[in-house]
Amino acid sequence: MLIEKSTIEISEQFSGFDRYFLRPGSGITGLARDLIDWGAAVAALWEAGGEAWAASLGDRLADPVAAGRRAELEGWLGAVRALPVIPTSVPDFAGPAITVGRPSDATDAERRLIHDRLQALHPWRKGPFDLFGVRIDAEWRSDLKWARVAPHLGSLAGRRVLDVGCGNGYYGWRLCGAGAGVVVGIDPSLRCLAQHLAVARLLRGVSGGSRPFHFLPLALEDLPPGPASFDTVLSMGVIYHRRDPAAHLARLRDLLRPGGQLVLEGLVVEDPATPLLTPGNRYAKMRNVWSIPSPDRLVGWVEGAGFRDARVVDVTPTTVVEQRRTQWMRFESLADFLDAADPSRTVEGHPAPVRAVCVAVR
Ligand code: SAH
Numbered sequence: 001m002l003i004e005k006s007t008i009e010i011s012e013q014f015s016g017f018d019r020y021f022l023r024p025g026s027g028i029t030g031l032a033r034d035l036i037d038w039g040a041a042v043a044a045l046w047e048a049g050g051e052a053w054a055a056s057l058g059d060r061l062a063d064p065v066a067a068g069r070r071a072e073l074e075g076w077l078g079a080v081r082a083l084p085v086i087p088t089s090v091p092d093f094a095g096p097a098i099t100v101g102r103p104s105d106a107t108d109a110e111r112r113l114i115h116d117r118l119q120a121l122h123p124w125r126k127g128p129f130d131l132f133g134v135r136i137d138a139e140w141r142s143d144l145k146w147a148r149v150a151p152h153l154g155s156l157a158g159r160r161v162l163d164v165g166c167g168n169g170y171y172g173w174r175l176c177g178a179g180a181g182v183v184v185g186i187d188p189s190l191r192c193l194a195q196h197l198a199v200a201r202l203l204r205g206v207s208g209g210s211r212p213f214h215f216l217p218l219a220l221e222d223l224p225p226g227p228a229s230f231d232t233v234l235s236m237g238v239i240y241h242r243r244d245p246a247a248h249l250a251r252l253r254d255l256l257r258p259g260g261q262l263v264l265e266g267l268v269v270e271d272p273a274t275p276l277l278t279p280g281n282r283y284a285k286m287r288n289v290w291s292i293p294s295p296d297r298l299v300g301w302v303e304g305a306g307f308r309d310a311r312v313v314d315v316t317p318t319t320v321v322e323q324r325r326t327q328w329m330r331f332e333s334l335a336d337f338l339d340a341a342d343p344s345r346t347v348e349g350h351p352a353p354v355r356a357v358c359v360a361v362r
Helices: 002-013 038-049 051-062 067-081 108-119 142-152 170-177 190-203 245-255 295-304
Strands: 098-100 129-131 134-136 160-164 182-186 213-216 230-236 256-268 308-317 342-346 354-361
Touching: 038 051, 038 160, 038 182, 038 213, 067 108, 067 190, 098 170, 098 190, 108 134, 108 190, 129 190, 142 170, 142 230, 142 256, 142 308, 142 354, 160 170, 170 182, 170 213, 190 213, 230 245, 245 256, 245 295, 256 295, 295 308, 295 354
Parallel strands: 098 129, 160 182, 160 230, 182 213, 230 256
Antiparallel strands: 129 134, 256 354, 308 354
């Protein structure tokens, strides 16, 4: 597999990559030194973007984490470290649930421990996961979005894929399952990092080496410029949270090689009288939704950012089958965000959520 080859090549070329990543201190690289396969991560990043890019990512990740966030992160990392590593032959990234281990691989006591440590990382927004029979029924049935997106990705065999705003990494594993050569996921949420590391820790029980999925707790704006080398860049569920969608699209474009594919997913409005909804105060109780375009306007944004062949390949209303409160996300969810008397409206009176997938070529 690509990643194993490059790990070897790079460690032969340069045996001191700990200079870039394995740093002590209160940055992510210091706090999570034992939980991440940094050697494989450096190799993948180096291969994707070259030495200078990998090195500057190492610098960002060594920046000290602010005290409040750090205390939270240390608690979550403690929960991850308490997870048992249980030998198993089962990783399965191709089905609806990201699966590690069979129920029969673990004892009841181990399963209880897994359940309790994973609950300490609540809320789980994206899933499902099935970990030694512990079923994480997350708020979102992310498998439903995957089914809408996957038919439009083309062959991923050997490809370098970047997933911007990857959440806890559900889609990163699905991309591996679909044959991607290297997947890099970025998301600034440290809870998402911890959830990803929990899954990665349970995967240590599987023999057969490292997985080509690397999660970096960074925002898109934190990435150093360049390197225009990814074959596929996904941004799903992020753009309507950005005040400046054009700037977001420009950064995505800079990371794609010429001819590479953009996959952009987000909220849209279908009312012909409203080419762009700017909710102002709140949308479905979210404070950080800035603009929701019509499907045509979305295509216009993408073309305006210099992509070609932009087209919307799917438009689907979000239902309470896809997004709902569960044992793993016990806060309010879609049913609470819709007007009880008229579920075609949000509680604020806006059109209820509809999501679109747009693909384009750099
Ligand atoms: N892509 C997943 C998750 C969407 S939720 C999906 O489609 O289901 C949106 C995610 O974007 C959150 O996890 C949030 O932490 C992340 N995010 C928010 N701002 C971001 C930014 N500037 N760069 C990268 N990720 C960001």
